[in-house]
Amino acid sequence: MKALIIKQLNAAPEFSDFTPQATAEGEAQVTLKAAALNHRDIFITQGLYAGIKVPCVLGSDGVGTWNGRKVILYPALDWGESEVHQGKDFRVLGMPENGTFADAITLPIANLFDLPNHLTWEQGAALPLAGLTAWRTLFTRCKLQKGERILITGIGGGVALMVLQFAVAAGAEVYVSSSSSEKIQKAVSLGAKGGVSYRESGWEKALKLKAGGFDVIIDSAGGENFALFPGICNPGARIGFYGGTLGKVNGLSLQPLFWKQISLLGSTMGSPQEFKAMLEFVQKHQIIPIIDSQFALQEGQKAFEKMESGAQFGKIVLHISQ
Numbered sequence: 001m002k003a004l005i006i007k008q009l010n011a012a013p014e015f016s017d018f019t020p021q022a023t024a025e026g027e028a029q030v031t032l033k034a035a036a037l038n039h040r041d042i043f044i045t046q047g048l049y050a051g052i053k054v055p056c057v058l059g060s061d062g063v064g065t066w067n068g069r070k071v072i073l074y075p076a077l078d079w080g081e082s083e084v085h086q087g088k089d090f091r092v093l094g095m096p097e098n099g100t101f102a103d104a105i106t107l108p109i110a111n112l113f114d115l116p117n118h119l120t121w122e123q124g125a126a127l128p129l130a131g132l133t134a135w136r137t138l139f140t141r142c143k144l145q146k147g148e149r150i151l152i153t154g155i156g157g158g159v160a161l162m163v164l165q166f167a168v169a170a171g172a173e174v175y176v177s178s179s180s181s182e183k184i185q186k187a188v189s190l191g192a193k194g195g196v197s198y199r200e201s202g203w204e205k206a207l208k209l210k211a212g213g214f215d216v217i218i219d220s221a222g223g224e225n226f227a228l229f230p231g232i233c234n235p236g237a238r239i240g241f242y243g244g245t246l247g248k249v250n251g252l253s254l255q256p257l258f259w260k261q262i263s264l265l266g267s268t269m270g271s272p273q274e275f276k277a278m279l280e281f282v283q284k285h286q287i288i289p290i291i292d293s294q295f296a297l298q299e300g301q302k303a304f305e306k307m308e309s310g311a312q313f314g315k316i317v318l319h320i321s322q
Helices: 038-045 121-125 128-141 158-169 181-187 203-211 224-232 255-257 272-285 297-309
Strands: 002-007 016-017 027-036 061-066 069-072 106-109 112-114 147-154 173-178 192-197 213-219 231-239 263-266 291-296 313-317
Touching: 027 158, 038 061, 038 291, 038 297, 061 106, 061 121, 061 128, 069 213, 112 272, 121 192, 121 231, 121 291, 128 158, 128 203, 128 231, 128 263, 147 203, 158 173, 158 224, 158 272, 173 181, 173 203, 181 192, 181 213, 203 263, 224 231, 231 297, 291 297, 297 313
Parallel strands: 147 173, 147 213, 173 192, 213 231, 231 263, 291 313
Antiparallel strands: 002 016, 027 061, 027 106, 027 313, 061 069, 069 112
């Protein structure tokens, strides 16, 4: 069998021979059909992730077959007993255990869920990590309601796009921000009402003038713009965030937070129960994840280069031939 294996840091994964781990009781060896990249995979190759060990097969998203069943994989292990937060043993597929950039993967049978029947292999591979992260942030943490107005920042990434599709399906009024006018227009074609460039001075004032205040804001970057969010929030608003790629938030004033009763809600991944609920929502609303581009598994280096460019709109998917 073959896999994309990271053998050293600051180097692209190598396409080479691979022997999956033997199955133990309660485990399954899934024959993989497609997988998808996440920014996490890039961060690991750069050494910007905790608990890195090499060699290792990266990849958290995957779909395939087991005993004739079409399955989509819950992209993590050992969430824990509480639905409120993950346990101390929680970890994501693809580091430290081998992940989905391979012909096969061995993992607990409990990680296997039925692939929604309207999705192709590639569409299914684009769903797990992004869909789960979006679901927990949007519904479990921020408790989005029909008719509420939501801002999704940095549209174009996998999670942000899933938030957009979920929010539109839930009946929310959606606005987006991006540095790319093309990405904003693509978001509008998916159901957003409009958007602004966060690189323009006074973008937040222009957005509030255009849309009004927001009930929910979903962000993954942090940084300077995060401090502007309370000013465009309605009373009782919720600000959900699942990343911090731009670092610390300077200049965040507490006064509008407590006066407007605004909640700051961090979120990471989600539980198996949330994954099940997310899949049911996707099936009910016939949601199809957005795919930017597709590569063969052996073209993994090209896929990683595309992800590093930051130009994608949607998920980057790997075909896994058998």
